[in-house]
Amino acid sequence: MANREDFSHALLLFCSLGIFFLQTEAAVKMYQFNIQLRNVSRLCHAKPIVTVNGMFPGPTVYAREGDRVLVNVTNYAQYNMSIHWHGLKQYRNGWADGPAYITQCPIKTGNSYVYDINITGQRGTLWWHAHIFWLRATVYGAIVIMPKQRTPFPFPQPDREDNILLGEWWNNDVEEVVRQGNKLGLPPNMSDAHTINGKPGPLFPCSEKHTFVMEVEQRKTYLLRIVNAALNDELFFAIAGHNLTVVEIDAVYTKPFTTHAILIAPGQTTNVLVQANQVPSRYFMAARAFMDAPLSIDNKTAAAILQYKGIPNTVVPILPQLPAPNDTAFALSYNAKLRSLNSPQFPANVPLKVDRHLFYTAGLGMNSCPTCLNGTRLTASLNNITFVMPQVGLLQAHYFSIKGVFTTDFPDRPPLAFNYTSAPLTANLGTVLGTRLSKIAFNSTVELVLQDTNLLTVESHPFHLHGYNFFVVGTGVGNFNTSKDPAKFNLVDPPERNTVGVPTGGWTAIRFRADNPGVWFMHCHLELHTSWGLKTAFVVENGKGADQSILPPPKDLPSC
Template identity: 85%
Template sequence: MAKTNNFSFCSLLPFLCFVGFLFIPAKAAVKSYQFDIQVKNVSRLCHSKPIVTVNGLFPGPTIYAREGDTLLVNVTNHAQYNMSIHWHGLKQYRNGWADGPAYITQCPIKTGSSYTYNMTITGQRGTLWWHAHIFWLRATVYGAIVILPKQGTGFPFPQPYREANLILGEWWNNDVEEVVKQGNRLGLPPNMSDAHTINGKPGPLFPCSEKHTFAVEVEQGKTYLLRIINAALNDELFFAIAGHNLTVVEVDAVYTKPFTSQAILIAPGQTTNVLVQANQVPSRYFMAARPFMDAPLSIDNKTATAILQYKGIPNSVLPVLSQLPALNDTAFALSYNGKLRSLNTAKYPAIVPLKVDRQLFYTIGLGINQCTTCLNGTQLTASLNNITFVMPQVGLLQAHYFNTKGVFSTDFPDGPPTPFNYTGAPLTANLGTKLGTRLSKIAFNSTVELVLQDTNLLTVESHPFHLHGYNFFIVGTGVGNFDPKKDRAKFNLMDPPERNTVGVPTGGWAAIRFRADNPGVWFMHCHLELHTSWGLKTAFVVENGKGSDQSVLPPPKDLPPC
């Protein structure tokens, strides 16, 4: 029988269970954390190997806070790689210095150095996460952020009896950075991951003699809140629990109109909170995650499993198997995403921009460029509006704040240079892909509509796009080419889902709207690490406003140098 590590909910939330709510103060407070980046040997799967970890943990430590708290996280880098940490989904108002993407808002923390991220949580509550934001190091450097509502404020859904975090990830048996370098030398994608994981463990269905499984113990008749995070580098994932329905109540730290589903779809970078009622025959039930892929590409199709175990049931009982949607179940994916709606109440309104000041249309393309250093003579590339982003050697926010010339330009086009039938017959041309560090300048407090259009350059594929520094409203999605007249007429401007990461459908489009009220330089990129490394990224320069509280804050004294 599989070796099982059992966790009660008190072991998952030790501070809450054993010292009450002293850990989460009654009012906004300053909370400090120490993150020590180090290499640690982890034997969670078939192959024991040294990996980069935070505080020796994989996944890393969970940050608990309340809305209104200020977080001070001191990151000390003991690993051989330069490092930066991104606090995914925290808005960081005027404070891009704490956002974390390397060479965008900061230079990386060098080996032997430290940097303190100073962050205030304003107007947010729910589940977010943190991860490395340099190279592919977020394969093992990640953890959850749990933001509880202000003291005295409950959830807008039934209070759960207990809660737990489930972080979905990917695992490589070899050093992921070496795997990437080998792919780059060939000009090809790196080898796909060897397993998927739930809280760092693949479960007993993984073909390995040494089994490791994460388990959650529940009591009959109780309701539980699961905070689910997709930390995988390259895979959208289905998640389900055998015999149990999932009631979705929050996505990307924004409450939703509750709805019940047998499974959820969650893209890399996204979070989803679900309520689960322990209302089945007491037994052991598999929780399972595996990829969704409706494009003709090879992927790691291995299923990760954990166990929902009713109290009093021995480990010798075989778990009930989960029923997940088919690997290419596009109909389920579209239907599920179509059910997501903002809660949109007086207390939690959906303030959707109705008037748009700036309309942007970005095409997503893959291509093949010449490469004299690659063994194949070519390399795969990715682009927005036919521009492959080139990472600078100086942080873009520093260059913007100090008006340093020659680091970037602000001439990123509002639309593609050559319109074509974006999702028609497959095209192999690059359509003039150019390299450059080109950004788009946005006026402070202006409203922006951005349509992201997948294309059939090489192949269609789904793309989860993450915008730093902001939430946005997903006012529309569709399959095929975006039609400005017909599709805009069908936009949901009443209660669209509010997120920080949007899944652009395979061979389709997604339209988002946001108000540019956070000055600074804000990264936007595909959260498939493969595509990001190929250049599928850009950034917005949001100008300062006129008020004294509408400008980028001065940089901290310990900001890492380049």
């Protein structure tokens, strides 16, 4: 690992889509790299996949709080492409956020686009990924933002840092898998394996050479930067014989607590400290899906090895005790322990007065589909609205006042109140299609309650809000009670995140201040659900100040 003081001087190469940057104290310089198809061998055979700089996962972007990062992406793959910088706030600069047809048109094959990013007021672990179709299955990597010079971590300094990226692997072209599912009107096939740093580990056939190994020295402390890049699975993660001390989530410091396992939803990041204080040996790191809904469980376990220095590879690793795949009690207990650090240096500025109360119901449904083999197609909705992707970037349409692209009449509440989490309902309750957004006044405070429903089935939904962090002030199982539940909100040190899991058959309440003008996507980070329409966007109006308006678009903004 490079020394922390060297990060702001390092040449950082990024993208076989094509990405890069060189960050020094004196200047920002740019180099060109490309997005391409590359053969990558996993499990029992090789196949061509879309990669960044020929790497799977892609390279880590290192920066420091206050840096300006330029990433030049050139697309040589056969798919249109865009890259989202997940968790970066992109103040006034949605043009660099990346979701296709939301803040930009995608980068067409043979074309380039420069993401110009200023990292302000953030430090910690985030990540980047493709934000079009299901291509983030292979196009993703970590973002590591170091604190400002001479600013220590608010926890014991680790001896070394390592990135742990949890993901999925398909033996077939994931886009073809999706097309086959759409033809049937059914969910696509599950992944063939879970992965740790792109490798499934020795619990799979034909995978002897595809195991990530992390060597450690006894009595040293390691900071693991863990990212869940999986498309469709919340994951448990543990290391046999070793405790994990959680110190950060979604690039926000937390009150430290120790646990034998963590739960991490797609889109989330978690930093943990691990002490190499056990008998020198080989220990499995393992990740397995959490699913407490009455659905098929993807119980494939990915494994990597934590190996003490000097221990031969012939020693059989010890397996960790992961929670059961449907261990709801552990999931709720773990999430309840997450608290913002809320120190004088890193305060939790929770909005105490709310200007706008929103209540969104998330549900699954089934629509008629004459072209599907089954005659029906699964769908998803927020407040009974299934989002229709536009053919023009929403931010561009908003900035240039292009009419007919979207409306701003997304309802603050569902059109029909019912017993959201009772016995399964088979109707869609009048689900409609539309590109309907919600307009939010600049600098207003928003409280949003996300409620799971039992339309077809209850299921957990990890929601991600672009352009913002938010405070998770409350969560519960069952229907949100407007007269009782707000009294139990944590308004002192709630966890601050950019992605939150709505529990199966339950609700989550978040608060944020709308101080970042632009068009900001909000969607379920289960790729299956977002592709079915479980998404919307906020149009945050400009403020009156000179620095409270959307910046002009860059000259190389891709066209549709």
